[in-house]
Amino acid sequence: MRVRISLLVVTLVGLGVGQFSCDNRRQAETSKAEVSEKMPRLTFAEKGIYDFGTLTEGDTVEHSFAFTNTGEFPLIINNITASCGCTTPEWPREPVAPGAKSAIRVRFNSRGKMGQQNKTITVFANTDPSMTDLQFKALVNPKADSTRKS
Structure with missing residues (x-):
């Protein structure tokens, strides 16, 4: 039972970190697009x-x-x-x-x-x-x- 709870906790933490990582990536892509629009042309x-x-x-x-x-x-x-x-x-x-x-x-x-x-x-x-x-x-x-x- 403890093994299952530990696996569940590890899985949830992993998903949370993965989601946070995706948000950072999305924010970086948005920032890059905003800066690109303002670049000299x-x-x-x-x-x-x-x-x-x-x-x-x-x-x-x-x-x-x-x-x-x-x-x-x-x-x-x-x-x-x-x-x-x-x-x-x-x-x-x-x-x-x-x-x-x-x-x-x-x-x-x-x-x-x-x-x-x-x-x-x-x-x-x-x-x-x-x-x-x-x-x-x-x-x-x-x-x-x-x-x-x-």
Whole structure:
């Protein structure tokens, strides 16, 4: 009889601890969702792939990707990488306040490039998700050969 009572007590204590543990997990998930909604957000003014159009090999062009921090905390861009050394990004080094606007400037040098070019710039920031890709394209035509005789 004592064994049954002991088993019953152990079972009830185990269920109580398990329930408490589930409540903590549920509270943690709720807190995480609430914080996630307030995280900084990169909201870009334009969607899709930016098109530089048709260029001549050797042209250098640039474009500013305007954005707004639509989160509730300051936005900090930690780093930006480009898929190619021909692309140079510039970004704000100071935190961007909630509701504030800024831009990421991208310069593309077409020297040594031919044909359709598709490039990606990856922004690393304190956002959720932590990486955001920007893309652009250009059609690069060969430079006219100035040494060619008519």
